[in-house]
Amino acid sequence: MKEEINAELFDHLVGLAALALSQEEAEYLRRELNNQLAAIHTLESIPLPEGIEPAARGVPYPPERSQPLREDVVEGCEQVAEILAQAPEFEDGYIVVPEIPHEDL
Amino acid sequence: MDYQELSAREIARRVRGGESSAVEVTEALLEHVERVDGAPGSLDFESGQVESGRVHAFITRTPERALDQARRVDEKIAAGEDPGALAGVPFTVKDIFCVEGTPSTAASRILANFIAPYTATPVARMESAGGVMIGKVNLDEFTYGSSSESSAFQPSPRNPWDTDRVPGGSSGGSAAAVAAYEGPLSLGTDTAGSIRQPAAFCGVVGLKPTYGRVSRYGLIAFGSSLDCPGPLSRDVADAALMMNAIAGPDSRDATTAVVDVPDYLQDLEAGVRGLRIGLSPEYFRVTYIDGQTGEPVENPIEKEISRATLEAAELLAGMGAEIVENVPMPHTRFGIPTYFVISRVEAASNLHRYDGVKYGFRAPELHEDLDSMYRRSRAAGFGTQPKLRMLMGMYVSAAQYSEQYYLRALKVRSLIRQDFDSAFDTDGPHRLDALLTPSTPSTAFPVGDVYGNSVLMQYSDQLNVPANHAGTPGLSLPAGLDLDGLPIGIQLLGPDFSEHRLLQIGKAYEMASADHDWRSRRPAALAGS
Numbered sequence: 001m002k003e004e005i006n007a008e009l010f011d012h013l014v015g016l017a018a019l020a021l022s023q024e025e026a027e028y029l030r031r032e033l034n035n036q037l038a039a040i041h042t043l044e045s046i047p048l049p050e051g052i053e054p055a056a057r058g059v060p061y062p063p064e065r066s067q068p069l070r071e072d073v074v075e076g077c078e079q080v081a082e083i084l085a086q087a088p089e090f091e092d093g094y095i096v097v098p099e100i101p102h103e104d105l
Numbered sequence: 106m107d108y109q110e111l112s113a114r115e116i117a118r119r120v121r122g123g124e125s126s127a128v129e130v131t132e133a134l135l136e137h138v139e140r141v142d143g144a145p146g147s148l149d150f151e152s153g154q155v156e157s158g159r160v161h162a163f164i165t166r167t168p169e170r171a172l173d174q175a176r177r178v179d180e181k182i183a184a185g186e187d188p189g190a191l192a193g194v195p196f197t198v199k200d201i202f203c204v205e206g207t208p209s210t211a212a213s214r215i216l217a218n219f220i221a222p223y224t225a226t227p228v229a230r231m232e233s234a235g236g237v238m239i240g241k242v243n244l245d246e247f248t249y250g251s252s253s254e255s256s257a258f259q260p261s262p263r264n265p266w267d268t269d270r271v272p273g274g275s276s277g278g279s280a281a282a283v284a285a286y287e288g289p290l291s292l293g294t295d296t297a298g299s300i301r302q303p304a305a306f307c308g309v310v311g312l313k314p315t316y317g318r319v320s321r322y323g324l325i326a327f328g329s330s331l332d333c334p335g336p337l338s339r340d341v342a343d344a345a346l347m348m349n350a351i352a353g354p355d356s357r358d359a360t361t362a363v364v365d366v367p368d369y370l371q372d373l374e375a376g377v378r379g380l381r382i383g384l385s386p387e388y389f390r391v392t393y394i395d396g397q398t399g400e401p402v403e404n405p406i407e408k409e410i411s412r413a414t415l416e417a418a419e420l421l422a423g424m425g426a427e428i429v430e431n432v433p434m435p436h437t438r439f440g441i442p443t444y445f446v447i448s449r450v451e452a453a454s455n456l457h458r459y460d461g462v463k464y465g466f467r468a469p470e471l472h473e474d475l476d477s478m479y480r481r482s483r484a485a486g487f488g489t490q491p492k493l494r495m496l497m498g499m500y501v502s503a504a505q506y507s508e509q510y511y512l513r514a515l516k517v518r519s520l521i522r523q524d525f526d527s528a529f530d531t532d533g534p535h536r537l538d539a540l541l542t543p544s545t546p547s548t549a550f551p552v553g554d555v556y557g558n559s560v561l562m563q564y565s566d567q568l569n570v571p572a573n574h575a576g577t578p579g580l581s582l583p584a585g586l587d588l589d590g591l592p593i594g595i596q597l598l599g600p601d602f603s604e605h606r607l608l609q610i611g612k613a614y615e616m617a618s619a620d621h622d623w624r625s626r627r628p629a630a631l632a633g634s
Contacts (some may be wrong), residue, residue, distance in 0.1 A: 040501070
């Protein structure tokens with residue numbers, strides 16, 4: 001079967017997805033991607049009628065079915081402390097993260 | 106009293122009328138769960154912990170929350186207030202919905218420690234109608250699968266009819282719980298069949314509503330243009346009862362449609378006289394890509410499932426429906442390839458928010474910089490299936506490939522929608538009220554048989570996914586048992602916002618088959634309970 005996603009392209013995608021993979025996991029995932037692409041290529045056998053529009057969703061939303069816009073008002077949140085408490089690292093009112101990559105000018 | 110045996114309607118009737126208290130109903134259900142469910146799913150599971158014959162539907166049981174809610178219902182009744190249409194009805198929630206104060210995990214390590222600070226709209230509506238949530242049930246990680254085996258919380262749920270088999274997925278915990286009488290209602294989600302396929306595998310009713318009929322607020326997103334919350338129940342009328350509570354616009358989900366919600370219980374027994382119900386040959390075969398050769402293979406669906414579907418058509422015809430044969434649905438077989446593109450792009454986008462910064466899992470190592478923290482946290486936090494979806498989504502939406510893949514898939518989605526528009530067109534040649542199809546190409550498969558083959562697994566949703574692309578509603582109904590004693594499901598597909606009609610047809614079928622032998626059979630997991 002055609003290997004559409006080669007090792008180099010795969011590594012590029014892994015970078016885009018912000019992942020890091022073991023060798024075993026990488027082999028499995030790359031094989032499954034190529035298998036799924038074989039299925040995806042069957043879409044090329046469909047003649048697309050002239051002027052067919054892409055559908056971002058199935059059900060149409062004419063204006064009478066769409067929700068009216070509402071006022072842009074601030075609503076308070078009572079659980080600020082609970083929400084912040086879920087941050088993996090939190091100190092003095094700040095969410096703490098490791099060094100942000102940067103270049104010294 | 107064995108309250109687990111009662112329908113949601115009967116429980117609500119008794120509780121509302123003061124014959125039973127919500128607390129006693131809740132206690133009885135919690136005890137039943139103790140007897141049949143076994144250990145809940147956990148991150149530190151070891152394979153020796155699978156208890157033979159147990160359902161393992163749950164990730165988190167919430168007995169205190171349930172009893173608090175039950176007491177509130179009882180207090181309302183004592184005070185002479187209306188406790189709501191679901192008064193005292195125990196229900197479970199697929200653990201992809203946020204429920205305030207509960208772990209809301211998506212069956213993923215990356216959200217294992219996340220406690221939701223708010224409650225999803227459909228759950229809030231069930232609770233304000235007096236429903237009692239008894240726990241959160243297991244699923245495929247982030248709903249990515251059709252067997253529930255990919256959950257990070259093991260053991261994954263088992264099929265109550267044969268606990269060596271999968272319950273389907275991704276709402277496998279919901280379907281298994283309902284089939285094992287662990288609450289008459291469960292809230293699931295359906296992105297490509299994830300309510301209907303497990304409902305079929307477990308012999309219960311599952312309704313995927315029209316996109317926009319039920320709010321997605323508080324649902325942890327997978328494919329935002331495809332996801333639909335909906336009910337799983339033991340019978341059609343209970344699904345109608347639950348729809349009455351959850352359907353309707355929500356100011357917190359701008360994609361909910363401003364369309365009047367009917368009373369789904371009213372006219373439920375209107376019958377099928379004069380309705381036009383279609384059969385399509387495209388729904389009696391599956392076409393998939395062979396993993397070894399990459400070539401398309403076409404197979405008929407399992408014989409007993411076709412037979413059950415055709416028998417249902419005969420029963421409905423006997424009640425006055427007009428059966429319309431050979432309705433063309435020519436793009437059915439492209440539903441899965443289209444889904445392989447669209448759902449992956451949406452999933453990749455939705456999964457980018459999990460970064461180990463604001464909530465959820467952060468890899469415990471000392472990280473040299475932010476970027477390595479992201480990578481390690483996502484690598485250890487996500488299981489294989491989310492990773493596979495992200496990578497595919499990245500590829501098919503990349504600038505240089507998106508026209509070939511993503512844009513093309515969106516155009517095929519229009520063609521799939523046109524199949525439905527044409528079948529239901531009131532001025533067209535078919536003028537269908539509903540299409541009757543099998544729910545699945547096969548009955549439940551053994552645990553471990555398909556898992557790992559991501560292409561074959563996806564194809565088990567082939568008969569369900571077109572309705573997700575089209576946004577139209579679908580109802581799966583139990584329709585018998587195969588020779589191995591496994592449930593068979595049939596599916597009714599209808600035009601936008603026709604849930605009431607599908608439920609009416611489902612109810613008619615239920616009444617016509619009420620005396621069939623298989624209806625008196627019970628899942629093996631209930632033996633001894």
